[in-house]
Amino acid sequence: MKKPACWLMKTEPETYSIDDLARDGRTCWEGVRNYQARNYLRDEMKVGDLVLIYHSNASPPCVAGVARVVRSAYPDPTVLDRRSPYHDPKATEDNPIWMMVDLAFEEKFAQFVTLDALKKDKSLTDMLVLKRGQRLSIMPVSATHFEGVRSMGKR
Numbered sequence: 001m002k003k004p005a006c007w008l009m010k011t012e013p014e015t016y017s018i019d020d021l022a023r024d025g026r027t028c029w030e031g032v033r034n035y036q037a038r039n040y041l042r043d044e045m046k047v048g049d050l051v052l053i054y055h056s057n058a059s060p061p062c063v064a065g066v067a068r069v070v071r072s073a074y075p076d077p078t079v080l081d082r083r084s085p086y087h088d089p090k091a092t093e094d095n096p097i098w099m100m101v102d103l104a105f106e107e108k109f110a111q112f113v114t115l116d117a118l119k120k121d122k123s124l125t126d127m128l129v130l131k132r133g134q135r136l137s138i139m140p141v142s143a144t145h146f147e148g149v150r151s152m153g154k155r
Helices: 018-024 035-044 115-120 143-154
Strands: 006-011 026-028 050-055 062-075 099-114 138-141
Touching: 006 062, 006 143, 018 026, 018 050, 018 062, 018 099, 035 062, 035 099, 035 138, 050 099, 050 143, 062 115, 062 143, 099 115, 099 143, 138 143
Parallel strands: 006 050
Antiparallel strands: 006 138, 026 099, 050 062, 062 099
16 A cells, blocks of 8 residues: 655645644645646645645744645636635636645644744755745655654654
8 A cells, every 4th residue: 555645735824724724624725826736736646645734924934733635636616716816717617727635634733843943954954845945835745754844743
């Protein structure tokens, strides 16, 4: 059996935080509007994959916990809703363009792992979130990096 892949997904905590996910238990991850991030969702993310939930635009930015993919990619219906901030006039029912997945809450870290803490840990230097200019909202994470961050959050 193939091991689950690992991901980092960014969210602004005032929009949807780890606490919101803990309360809801499960959510759809809509609103992805970057082609590379969409391709990760559509082509690579699978049920069972693990996700580090990263609070961006937070003070300080940090990894707050873990989720699990519980539904693989499907069309994001917000693209067709003219009232939605995620509406895309180029999308149609036959060609929705944008995708989303469903996530389930796994755990909230006892101690959020700040961006500064990630940068200081030499074993994490190759994490994409630490690379200059890396702004994707969804990015792959190696299993080693995932477990390293997870253990930092449990300290």
